[in-house]
Amino acid sequence: MEPKVLFFEDVREGDEAPSLVIPHITRTQIVKYAGASGDFNPIHHDEIYAIRAGNEKVFAMGMLTAGFLSHMITDWVGDGNLRRYKVRFTTRIWPGDTVTCKGKVTRKYTEGGKNFIEAEVFAENQHGEKAVTGSFVAELPSRLKS
Amino acid sequence: MPIQDLIGKEIPTFEMPIERGKIREFAAAIGDDNPIYYDLEYAKKTKFGGILAPPTFTTTKSFWRIGGTNQEIAGLDNRFVLHGEEEYEYFAPILAGDTLTCKGRIADAYEKPGKRGGKMIFVVFEFNFFNQRKEKVLTSRSTLIQTGGVVKE
Numbered sequence: 001m002e003p004k005v006l007f008f009e010d011v012r013e014g015d016e017a018p019s020l021v022i023p024h025i026t027r028t029q030i031v032k033y034a035g036a037s038g039d040f041n042p043i044h045h046d047e048i049y050a051i052r053a054g055n056e057k058v059f060a061m062g063m064l065t066a067g068f069l070s071h072m073i074t075d076w077v078g079d080g081n082l083r084r085y086k087v088r089f090t091t092r093i094w095p096g097d098t099v100t101c102k103g104k105v106t107r108k109y110t111e112g113g114k115n116f117i118e119a120e121v122f123a124e125n126q127h128g129e130k131a132v133t134g135s136f137v138a139e140l141p142s143r144l145k146s
Numbered sequence: 147m148p149i150q151d152l153i154g155k156e157i158p159t160f161e162m163p164i165e166r167g168k169i170r171e172f173a174a175a176i177g178d179d180n181p182i183y184y185d186l187e188y189a190k191k192t193k194f195g196g197i198l199a200p201p202t203f204t205t206t207k208s209f210w211r212i213g214g215t216n217q218e219i220a221g222l223d224n225r226f227v228l229h230g231e232e233e234y235e236y237f238a239p240i241l242a243g244d245t246l247t248c249k250g251r252i253a254d255a256y257e258k259p260g261k262r263g264g265k266m267i268f269v270v271f272e273f274n275f276f277n278q279r280k281e282k283v284l285t286s287r288s289t290l291i292q293t294g295g296v297v298k299e
Contacts, residue, residue: 029175029177032175033175035175037172037175038206038207038208038209039205043225053226061229062232064175067172067176067178067200068176070176070201070202071178074200075180079194080193080194080198080239082201082234083236084234085201085202085234086231086232086233087231088231089232
């Protein structure tokens, strides 16, 4: 299997990323991310603690959704090409939610002989509410020099 | 203590070995099946020459850091703390087998009036990661927000 390559020349401002859907988030997925990341804040895995802190139930770490979003980005722009990635957490993702990750190129430019794209990205729930919004800059290879 | 006094507070420097099994576990947790995170033979043939860490992998620094969590270092009440923002600047690839040194500090701290009264506290942590060749590979910034109490959306 060859890694997918997105060439700078093939990108236009306004292009959209192939979206990524993560259906029906489970508590198991949240716990799996807790174990993988080391985020053992009980608010994400201990239902009693979460309820006592005023929540309806446990909810996903923002970083799990940021991870889904980064997965969409690397599938799109290729491995090792990210130069900057920024996310803002707006609404929480709850067990049972479906997360859809999307992105759109906002700018394409060359600087210091290198080719970059900038894009806006977001992850939304099944109601179209944005849970994570963000942006990234990626350096893309050119067809002109290989 | 005024919240601004937190600015400049240093987080004890720590080492973070980048482990192949941990990358695999992390990639699986975010549901990414890209072979660059799992398949050593495949990864060796890429320009990276090894298993690559996913973009948000350094969040696993929790396992290696010393001196407590961000919340504890800033003296925030965990029940009312939200993760506001996270930002990464990537300078060089991070590969399984690397050993990173992580230097962190509180880059900013301030208060704002809350939308429903009370005050909100914002604390920005900045971490710089260097590999075993002393190359800076990553800068990350985390913004934590402590709300006055329970957050309603």
